[in-house]
Amino acid sequence: MLIKARGVPIWIQCLEALLRLLPQNHRLVPEIHRNLKNRRKGYNGEKSSDYYASLLDQKEFLILHDLTLFHKKLHFQIDTLILTTRFFLIIEIKSLEGELFFNHMTCQLTVSRHETVTGTDNPLIQALNHCTQLRGWLETHKLKQMPIEHLAIISNSRSVIRCSNYETARHVGTDKSLPLKVMELSKRYKEELFTDKELKKIAKAFKKAHSPQPINIMGFYKLKREELLKYIACPNCGCRPMVRVRGLWHCEKCFAYSKDAHVEVITDHLLVKGNRITNKECRDLLGISSVKLANKLLTGMNLHKEGNTRNRSYSLKLPSHLK
Ligand SMILES: [Zn+2]
Structure with a gap:
């Protein structure tokens, strides 16, 4: 059941607004266009994954997209949080292109593209950090602790995914394999820890606690008010x-x-x-x-x-x- 839908990210709304307020020949326009293009790509990847998440059993899985919680003076943003009566699941969605290699020894994700190899933010590590933060958040709000699983979804179907071991591979998938991956992880958890009613209550508590991080786009681009039209x-x-x-x-x-x-x-x-x-x-x-x-x-x-x-x-x- 969909509890919280994904809206147009505030970054995209702010970047689009900024482009309308700057003269077309402003020095920052090309950079803002590039940033906007990347953010739209990420958003499209997330929307595509949302479609596959919607194929999961509506009664068993409660879904919250784009949830930002505040814990210990920090915001943490979860791309998709899935709640069940047996476990919770944090999904990080990335739209990366090329050949990806998840190395469990170094915790690094490397991307090979056009014969160059670069390291990039590892969504598995991000998801694991969010697991810790979510446990802390549950504790602060005096809510029951649940096993929290994690999953990284690569939304670009042209990418090739490689993992250094089997266990890592269980936590990585493509947008199309999302339902399959969730079902596979689900098999590990048998014990019912919440009733359906309790679960709905906690899902509502998460939705209510959603508090997006403030954006200061003027500060981000070091813009002065006089520069705006x-x-x-x-x-x-x-x-x-x-x-x-x-x-x-x-x-x-x-x-x-x-x-x-x-x-x-x-x-x-x-x-x-x-x-x-x-x-x-x-x-x-x-x-x-x-x-x-x-x-x-x-x-x-x-x-x-x-x-x-x-x-x-x-x-x-x-x-x-x-x-
Ligand atoms: Zn006119």
């Missing part, structure tokens, strides 16, 4: 600024009109600049002078409001990961 870009021709004419946004270049072109630029600024905007910042961003109009536009966006009328700020109603 202001004003509304015309959805038709891309020119800035659109001006307010008779209750609509108007492009003086291509004469297009829009009712809600402000929504995208305000949302982008909230994603990129720390999820907080005041009436004054909004007027400055849109190039308008009316406090009343800025108030109307912000109120109409279904944002989270904070503070009284004079120092009110608005933020996106997302989990606390953008603060």
Whole structure:
């Protein structure tokens, strides 16, 4: 049963927003495009694995995708957590290309591609670290300890996977082999430690505890606020600024009109600049002078409001990961 679905990762949302806010010739644009491409590749791999996870018995396996928990002042993000009444399973999903070699002696994963060999983050080690963190989290929340299994899924079907021993190979698979691998690991656990009701309760507790890590994309790219574009870009021709004419946004270049072109630029600024905007910042961003109009536009966006009328700020109603 699917308990928590996977949404578009906040990194992808922030990178897309940042690209819309930077001039096309900005020095960082190619690097941001590369980062976005890699993140989209990873996300597509995760979605593909989610499909195969959905083929598991819906009654027996409770599934949470993209779960971030907070323990001992650290966030840890689990790609997929599967809960059963007998054991829990942490799955790390990687989209890697080439010939992969999992070495249990060195705990290293090496990737051979185009006649070069490089070391990379080993998803098995990541999953094992998450097992330790999850045990700590369960202890802190006074919940019953369960055996926790781990699995690394390589979502790129063109990759070749090699492992140094049989035991390592049991914990590595492709997205298509996910159900098979889960069933194989499942055979090791016979004893029922939870009732179905208890398991559902703990699954809900995990979902509620999901607390994504804050992202500071401006800091990540060492960007200054002055480097970001202001004003509304015309959805038709891309020119800035659109001006307010008779209750609509108007492009003086291509004469297009829009009712809600402000929504995208305000949302982008909230994603990129720390999820907080005041009436004054909004007027400055849109190039308008009316406090009343800025108030109307912000109120109409279904944002989270904070503070009284004079120092009110608005933020996106997302989990606390953008603060
Ligand atoms: Zn236009």
